[in-house]
Amino acid sequence: MSEPLIPAAHPLVGEDEVEAVSRVIRSGMLAQGPEVAAFESEFGEQMVDGCCCVAVNSGTAALHVGLLAAGIGPGDEVIVPSFTFAATGNSVALTGATPVFADIEGEYFSLDPDAVEAAITPRTKAIMPVHLYGHPANMTRLVEIASRHNLLLAEDAAQAHGATWQSRPVGTFGCFGAFSFYPTKNMTSGEGGMITTADEDLAQAAAMLRNQGMAKRYANEVVGLNNRMTDIHAAIGRVQLKKVAHWTAKRQENAAFLTANLEGVTVPQVAPEATHVYHQYTIRVEDDRDGFVSALRDEHGIGSGVYYPIPNHRLPSLSPYAPGLDLPETEAAARTVVSLPVYPSLTAGELERIADAVNAVARAGA
Numbered sequence: 001m002s003e004p005l006i007p008a009a010h011p012l013v014g015e016d017e018v019e020a021v022s023r024v025i026r027s028g029m030l031a032q033g034p035e036v037a038a039f040e041s042e043f044g045e046q047m048v049d050g051c052c053c054v055a056v057n058s059g060t061a062a063l064h065v066g067l068l069a070a071g072i073g074p075g076d077e078v079i080v081p082s083f084t085f086a087a088t089g090n091s092v093a094l095t096g097a098t099p100v101f102a103d104i105e106g107e108y109f110s111l112d113p114d115a116v117e118a119a120i121t122p123r124t125k126a127i128m129p130v131h132l133y134g135h136p137a138n139m140t141r142l143v144e145i146a147s148r149h150n151l152l153l154a155e156d157a158a159q160a161h162g163a164t165w166q167s168r169p170v171g172t173f174g175c176f177g178a179f180s181f182y183p184t185k186n187m188t189s190g191e192g193g194m195i196t197t198a199d200e201d202l203a204q205a206a207a208m209l210r211n212q213g214m215a216k217r218y219a220n221e222v223v224g225l226n227n228r229m230t231d232i233h234a235a236i237g238r239v240q241l242k243k244v245a246h247w248t249a250k251r252q253e254n255a256a257f258l259t260a261n262l263e264g265v266t267v268p269q270v271a272p273e274a275t276h277v278y279h280q281y282t283i284r285v286e287d288d289r290d291g292f293v294s295a296l297r298d299e300h301g302i303g304s305g306v307y308y309p310i311p312n313h314r315l316p317s318l319s320p321y322a323p324g325l326d327l328p329e330t331e332a333a334a335r336t337v338v339s340l341p342v343y344p345s346l347t348a349g350e351l352e353r354i355a356d357a358v359n360a361v362a363r364a365g366a
Contacts, residue, residue, distance in 0.1 A: 006301060007303040009184040012345055013236070020239045035235045035238065036230075039189075039235075044196065047179075052198065052202075054210065055194055055229040056229055059087065060091055061227040065227055066206060067126075068095055075096075077097065077125060079127045080111075080130070083327075109132045110132055111130070126146075129153075134160050136164065138273075157178060159180070160179075162245065171196040176202055177197070179193060181237055188240055189240065190236050210225060211226075211228055212226060246344070250344035251277060254344070255281050258340065258351065265284065283337070283339075288365060295361045299357075300356075300360065300361070306337060311327065
């Protein structure tokens with residue numbers, strides 16, 4: 001291999017972000033302040049149809065605080081996918097509630113509504129789908145199931161900034177949505193998260209919970225957490241928010257190129273109702289996935305990622321909630337998925353290298 005490695009992910013942070021951070025540092029107001037308030041307002045207007053937004057210090061905190069603000073706690077069950085990052089199940093468990101793992105739709109990697117319905121018990125309080133890899137879950141059916149069973153619906157939108165279902169943005173369907181601004185996400189604040197909701201009471205509860213249970217300083221109304229976002233992080237997020245629409249279009253353009261040019265693998269599927277924002281471009285490799293990943297890297301200099309090789313219901317931390325559980329679509333995805341580079345700074349030449357490498361490795365393994 002003579003050409004430089006194309007990494008699986010490449011965060012985009014430039015001089016605009018540097019200047020924004022410098023501005024905040026020069027101001028002397030580093031903790032939660034006017035930049036956070038502005039970021040909340042701008043994210044609400046641009047990304048979630050004017051919903052209330054509450055900024056926190058991570059995507060996991062957005063899930064955890066959102067669930068607490070929605071009243072989830074001990075004795076409750078929350079139905080979640082097992083094929084996702086552990087933060088989804090962790091956030092439920094941290095409230096004292098029980099994560100109940102359900103299977104996914106194999107085409108789109110999101111909660112299977114039929115599996116959700118089968119998992120409902122008298123203790124079920126909420127359903128929390130994950131819009132995995134940037135593809136929305138089937139919100140039409142999940143909203144209907146939640147309504148029919150009188151359940152809360154929350155959205156883990158950590159990977160889905162700007163994704164839509166039937167032209168409606170994710171993060172606006174449930175009692176709350178949760179976004180992440182980790183460096184590899186479609187936009188970043190360095191680290192951080194956002195709770196989105198149309199329920200002003202839930203937003204107020206979340207704002208108190210993130211701030212030690214205070215709406216007014218030293219007047220602690222509830223037992224809370226220290227999950228505030230800093231003005232430094234919010235300043236980065238505000239700059240990135242101006243760029244994310246263009247970056248999303250580039251991700252979609254890059255994904256279209258890969259879909260048109262890859263051979264010998266299963267490319268991502270997109271539901272007719274969905275707008276996919278391609279946080280990850282995730283293919284399936286049926287035979288020797290790990291060997292495929294190694295060959296891409298070692299022989300062709302193409303980085304990739306496997307998200308997620310161990311389903312949540314088999315993790316040592318979360319398996320006690322799911323003894324003996326059989327989730328065949330989840331297991332198949334965990335065994336076969338590979339995420340290829342799709343980030344907006346890829347050049348035409350790099351995209352061609354990726355396609356040529358995938359096709360060569362697929363042919364060699366055929």
